[in-house]
Amino acid sequence: MLSEKLKEALNNQMNNEFAAAHEYMAMAAYCESRSYEGFANFYIQQAKEERFHGMKLYDYLNDRGVRAVFKEIPAPTTDYNSILDTFKAGLAQEKEVTKSFYNISDVATDEKEYATLSFIRWFLDEQVEEEATFERHIDYIERIKDDNNALFIYERELAKRSFDEENE
Numbered sequence: 001m002l003s004e005k006l007k008e009a010l011n012n013q014m015n016n017e018f019a020a021a022h023e024y025m026a027m028a029a030y031c032e033s034r035s036y037e038g039f040a041n042f043y044i045q046q047a048k049e050e051r052f053h054g055m056k057l058y059d060y061l062n063d064r065g066v067r068a069v070f071k072e073i074p075a076p077t078t079d080y081n082s083i084l085d086t087f088k089a090g091l092a093q094e095k096e097v098t099k100s101f102y103n104i105s106d107v108a109t110d111e112k113e114y115a116t117l118s119f120i121r122w123f124l125d126e127q128v129e130e131e132a133t134f135e136r137h138i139d140y141i142e143r144i145k146d147d148n149n150a151l152f153i154y155e156r157e158l159a160k161r162s163f164d165e166e167n168e
Contacts, residue, residue, distance in 0.1 A: 002064055003111055009104045010061055010116070011069045016100055017054035019073045020093055021047040026076035027086045038155030039083055042137075046090070048163040053123070060119055083151075084141050091134035098127040 002010070028043035061068045080086050101123045108116040144150035 002066055002113065002116070003107075006104070006107050006111060006113060006116060007061075007066050009100075009107055010057060010066070012071075013097075013100050013104060014054050014057035014061065014068060015071045015073070016097060017050050017057060018070075019076075020097065021050035021054065022073050023076040023093060024050060024090070026078050027080070027090065030078065030080050030086060031083065034083075036083060036155055038157070038159035039086070042158040042161055043086070043090075045161050045163040052163070052165055053126075056123075060116075064115075082145075084138065084145060087134055087138045087141060091131065091138060094127065094130045094134055098124075098131065101127060 024043045024047035028040040028047065031037070031040035031043060058068050077089065080089065101120060105117060105120050105124065108114075108120060140154065141151075144154060
């Protein structure tokens, strides 16, 4: 049986994942409003991925006999100064998610809740990938931001990205 502390941490993280999806959709809207459909697609796929993560946590809570508690999702940031700013905000968000999963891992370790530790490991591995992805995009965009042709080509590449639940 999960402790109240662990139930709360898992529920909070489930809500964080859905809030992250909301943030990514706001970033997509920002990109769309500036005719950056490729960057918008990147964020739409990110939002799908975050919703998938939220549902994974929801399912785990249910599997453990814990009622999922949904909280109000705060309004996302809706204005950015540049495409680069959206990626920097995305990286900051992913770093916060990583901290939250570390916290859950610490609580589960302290409580010898090995099933939760096993479950959370997937998310920890995923966060390494997420942070690295954003760091790579930031690095590349910083290098090409003044070259409209390179930015256009890069955006076209991001337009091809799709999220596949089966391969998660």
